[in-house]
Amino acid sequence: MTSTVDRPTTTAAPQLPLDMDGLTWILFGHAAFQYLNAASELNLFETLRDRELTSDEIRAELGLAQRANDVLLLGCTSLGLLSKSDGRYRLSGVLAELITTDDWQRFKDTVAFEQYVVYEGQLDFTESLRANTNVGLRRVRGSGRDLYHRFAENPHMEQVFYRYMKSWSxxxxxxxxxxxxxxxxxxxxxxxxxxxxxxxxxxxxxxxxxxxxxxxxxxxxxxxxxxxxxxxxxxxxxxxxxxxxxxxxxxxxxxxxxxxxxxxxxxxxxxxxxxxxxxxxxxxxxxxxxxxxxxxxxxxxxxxxxxxxxxxxxxxxxxxxxxxxxxxxxxxxxxxxxxxxxxxxxxxxxxxxxxx
Ligand SMILES: C[S@@+](CC[C@H](N)C(=O)[O-])C[C@H]1O[C@@H](n2cnc3c(N)ncnc32)[C@H](O)[C@@H]1O
Structure with a gap:
């Protein structure tokens, strides 16, 4: 088994003081995640594994319309997921390394979990804090007392959850x-x-x-x-x-x-x-x-x-x-x-x- 791409940043103190750029990342954090999720689902990163491609070549491989491809590449490049020089796109260093390891699929399973299990219910975070309980569960179909007792009624969510849970473990x-x-x-x-x-x-x-x-x-x-x-x-x-x-x-x-x-x-x-x-x-x-x-x-x-x-x-x-x-x-x-x-x-x- 290849090891995780270990990085100490998650245990380091946040970069303070927060500046306007940092605040913008937080403000649009949900949109940043959507670029990551779309790139993951469209296999953009696999398309660029070990090679550099032009926008037109990426568009042809992904089967996207021009505008859609432009949006995706604008986001992924400005976020640093990709870099661009001489008109060609390549993976950022961290993705180029991670994609070669066994942890790549585990990472993608985590992205899918955030998208299909986590994302919607987090709309109720403020209410959950006010009520000191998990208000977001109301967005998951069913009447089971917790998320796990509702999976049987939500087969896609159950599949995404257990695939992620295995990967996360x-x-x-x-x-x-x-x-x-x-x-x-x-x-x-x-x-x-x-x-x-x-x-x-x-x-x-x-x-x-x-x-x-x-x-x-x-x-x-x-x-x-x-x-x-x-x-x-x-x-x-x-x-x-x-x-x-x-x-x-x-x-x-x-x-x-x-x-x-x-x-x-x-x-x-x-x-x-x-x-x-x-x-x-x-x-x-x-x-x-x-x-x-x-x-x-x-x-x-x-x-x-x-x-x-x-x-x-x-x-x-x-x-x-x-x-x-x-x-x-x-x-x-x-x-x-x-x-x-x-x-x-x-x-x-x-x-x-x-x-x-
Ligand atoms: C976050 S998952 C962790 C699964 C596993 N331990 C792992 O680390 O991958 C929580 C698990 O607890 C189970 N669970 C929830 N309530 C339970 C209960 N009352 N008795 C037994 N298992 C329960 C769920 O069905 C779910 O599979």
Whole structure:
């Protein structure tokens, strides 16, 4: 697997003071994203991989009308996605590098997620702040209590979501595999394990490990299909249920919550950790794996931007919480030792391990 294009900018302080150019980028940020999404959907970047083309050549390859091609190239060049010299367009350095890695499709899956799952519901961000709840969920068809319980009624959204979720996990779960020593562990419970992306990676890296994915009934089939495709049905299984309403199954030495604690309130997270604590043996571990904001409350910027989605859409109480919020939840739930691991990379992922 080729590594992510790691860049430290997401953990650096924002460039201050903000000037008029910076303010303009924020003002038209939604439009900047639309150029990125259109270029991604039209395969503009793949068209320019390893070559330089004129406007007419790009237009012919993309099958666009003259005006449409002019708009697209104006935007992509002025935003720095492309550069232009001697009448020819080429990819910016970061795209030229990223497109050669396994992370390229993961990046594109993230763009599609922002477009088809995130974009519309964020219109209700202000109302979500006023009401302190996820008002934007009203834009997702269905009556399920949260986003995940509405996917069954929105098949395209469900497909985009799980493709993204797998990619988003894969962007960082190499750190989880590397940092989480499971050599003495035989049974791990993956709560809200999605399509089993992390369960599969952990089982593949640890031949003695058996993983149970605990998922809502509507998502069970998605996980089982991916497990079968990975050839791991003998060691990775799916238990359907509701991790809030149902008791946790017993007999596990490790409980994983991957991309969970950005969705629920800290109180709900603490309650889940208590349920994990109660079924773990002495010395058993709980693992929190998701994006983290810093304890100073001023970054990184990706954690701030991603929080708009979590505050507006999936459930009542989400945000990219600071490390310290999860560490407090762990201590409140009874865990005695807490270890923090920063996954230095493009995304602001972190791992916290609590030991009973
Ligand atoms: C953000 S996704 C994370 C998926 C996976 N852990 C990953 O990291 O890729 C959250 C997952 O939690 C599941 N989920 C939501 N509510 C749940 C509940 N009450 N019980 C069990 N799973 C739940 C959803 O169906 C969804 O697959």
């Amino acid at each position: 894969e962007l960082a779960n190499r750190h989880l595999v590397a940092e989480l020593d499971l050599s003495g562990t035989t049974k791990l419970l993956d709560c809200g394990g999605g399509d089993a992306v992390n369960a599969i990676e952990l089982a593949a890296a640890n031949p003695e490990l058996h993983v149970t994915v605990f998922e809502i009934p509507a998502s069970k089939a998605i996980a089982e299909k991916k497990i079968a495709e990975a050839g791991l049905s003998d060691r990775v299984s799916v238990l359907d249920g509701d991790m809030f309403a149902d008791p946790f199954p017993e007999g596990f030495e490790c409980v994983l919550f991957a991309h969970q604690f950005v969705i629920w309130t800290p109180e709900e997270n603490t309650a889940l950790l208590r349920k994990a604590y109660d079924v773990l043996p002495e010395g058993g571990r709980v693992v929190i794996f998701n994006s983290m904001s810093n304890d100073e409350g001023d970054g990184p910027v990706m954690a701030a931007l991603d929080s708009v989605y979590f505050a507006s859409i999936p459930s009542e109480g989400g945000m990219i919480y600071p490390w310290s919020t999860h560490e407090k939840s762990l201590r409140d739930a009874g865990f005695r030792s807490v270890q923090r691991i920063d996954c230095a990379g493009w995304t602001p992922h972190g791992i916290i391990i609590g030991t009973k």
